[in-house]
Amino acid sequence: MYKIILILSALVLSGCSDRLVRVMPYEKEYFAQEKMSLSPIAERAEQEGHIFLIREASAGGESAFQGGCGCR
Amino acid sequence: MKKVLLVALFLCANVFAAPQIGDNVTDFKLPNLYNLNQELSSTDFKGNVILLNLWASWCGGCKEEMPLFVELQEEFKESNFKILLSSIDKDPQSAISFLNGVDQNRVLNSFYDKEKTLPKAYKCMGMPSSYLIDANGKLVDIFIGSIDEDSLAKLKIKIKSLLGK
Numbered sequence: 186m187y188k189i190i191l192i193l194s195a196l197v198l199s200g201c202s203d204r205l206v207r208v209m210p211y212e213k214e215y216f217a218q219e220k221m222s223l224s225p226i227a228e229r230a231e232q233e234g235h236i237f238l239i240r241e242a243s244a245g246g247e248s249a250f251q252g253g254c255g256c257r
Numbered sequence: 258m259k260k261v262l263l264v265a266l267f268l269c270a271n272v273f274a275a276p277q278i279g280d281n282v283t284d285f286k287l288p289n290l291y292n293l294n295q296e297l298s299s300t301d302f303k304g305n306v307i308l309l310n311l312w313a314s315w316c317g318g319c320k321e322e323m324p325l326f327v328e329l330q331e332e333f334k335e336s337n338f339k340i341l342l343s344s345i346d347k348d349p350q351s352a353i354s355f356l357n358g359v360d361q362n363r364v365l366n367s368f369y370d371k372e373k374t375l376p377k378a379y380k381c382m383g384m385p386s387s388y389l390i391d392a393n394g395k396l397v398d399i400f401i402g403s404i405d406e407d408s409l410a411k412l413k414i415k416i417k418s419l420l421g422k
Contacts, residue, residue: 210384211345211376217315 275380280396282309282388285375290344290352290367297368305337306419307390308412311376312342314351318403319385323359325409330364332413336420337392343368343375391419 208216215221224230276282282299289295299307310326312319330340342365344352349369356367370376379388382401389398389412398415400408 209376209381211311211313211373211381213384214313214315214345214347217317 275382276378276396278396278398281394282390282396283378285378287343287368287370287374290342290349290356290369291363293349293369297366299341302339302341302366303394304392305339306392306416307388308338308340308416309375309388309390310340310342310385311345311370311379311381311387312385313345314355315346316384320355320359322385322403322405323356325404325406326365327360329409329413333416333420334364338416338420339366341366341368343370345370345373345376347371389415389419 224233284299286296286298289297308326308329310319310322312323314320326340326342330338342356344367346352346369349371352367352369356363356365368375375381376386379386385403387400387404388396389400391397397419398412400412404412
């Protein structure tokens with residue numbers, strides 16, 4: 186009997202776990218707010234990017250296209 | 258013992274299953290976005306081919322596709338095709354403000370789903386999501402993500418075939 190209860194609980198919980206852990210797409214209203222972005226101030230993000238490029242000598246290193254080696 | 262497990266598995270699978278293409282969609286009643294005291298029902302649109310769009314004003318993709326929906330509804334205004342929008346915004350005013358800019362003539366029928374009942378019922382996998390439903394209330398197609406010009410062309414073909422044009 187205990188086995189059945191255990192298996193049933195495991196099944197039900199595994200079904201629910203996705204909901205418990207994941208934020209569903211329709212629940213992302215607060216995440217969509219500007220203040221939640223990693224760089225909420227666009228001007229500052231641009232400046233930070235520029236400093237990053239100088240410091241790392243890696244023009245284009247922030248994108249997936251070319252760069253990163255500093256040899257461009 | 259095996260029977261019990263099978264029944265349990267079947268029940269669990271059913272409880273968590275999302276509506277599939279070919280399933281009959283369930284009716285719903287929600288407030289009218291433009292007049293929250295008035296309740297609209299999906300049964301009011303029975304007999305029409307329906308595109309049910311789940312959207313929010315905080316979702317960039319949802320806003321992107323909205324002008325296409327206005328054009329689409331204008332194109333099919335003489336036929337039995339209706340676009341039903343269901344906003345899940347926390348504040349209905351943000352949805353209304355956005356729609357006032359895009360859909361000045363209010364050609365799109367708008368529901369307000371504060372409790373997010375439709376995304377929960379449809380197990381919405383992304384925002385926006387659109388569901389094409391035929392005149393008999395059967396789910397014909399699911400579009401996850403915003404509809405662009407290409408998918409709009411395909412959607413139009415499907416709508417026309419459902420309308421028998």
